[in-house]
Amino acid sequence: MRNLGRCIATVLASALRNPDSSQHQDFNIALNCVGALVDFSLMTQYRSHTPDTLTYMERYLQTFHQMKHIFLEFRTSKSTRAEVNRQDRELSRLMANLIAQDAHHISAAQRRRQADQNRLQRVNRQADLHQRENHFNFIKMHYLSHFVSHVRRFGSILMYSTAMGELAHKEEIKEGYRRSNGNNTA
């Protein structure tokens, strides 16, 4: 995943090249958003900081928060999706019932128009629900806002990373265990 941080911005830029006139703005915002997050994550890896670099960090975070709305529609949680699907099913059943009731005294064309209208209504309703339920209020997102103050208080963030401890689980700890007789290990 660290590799991902190194290449995602360029790969995305290359994937989004030659946009249409309608896509141009969206693509720019998305690229800036991803770029800001990557820049921020790169700055958190600095081993030493100056007030300038901290200001840069704050600015990147601010840019990210300004731009993130472009991704809001993809922030649907599982429970929201289930809820939306459930409501959609109910609505479609209700509409089918209504159409079936009126079936004998309206013409086929009218029925078709009614079905089209219903479909539009369902799509709108879904979009509405997504709009209302999607959000960026999760803890990892909030945590970024404390990084700068953390650097001021405790120093560079990199040295608190658990990556080193977890890396040890890949080889070093296992090596020791394999050579032991397995008694009283933990």
Add this chain to the structure above:
Amino acid sequence: MKICHNVVTILYGVNPADLHKPDLLHNIYIGLFKHMMEWVEGFLKNHKRQQAFDDAWKEILPYPGFCVPKRAYREVIQ
């Protein structure tokens, strides 16, 4: 076994479990980046750019300290 010099191992009387740490590994690398990839994939799907993204992903050239991905992000299942 290699001894890692980390602030947690140096300070006297400090229990690593008690410290409040912003954890880069879990917060950024496998937290936010993962979320971000979900959004980016949704975005690419909306704009039908997934193939272009995969192609670009596979064509990254190697440089020191960077491990080249062999498969596209979508094809990797964890």
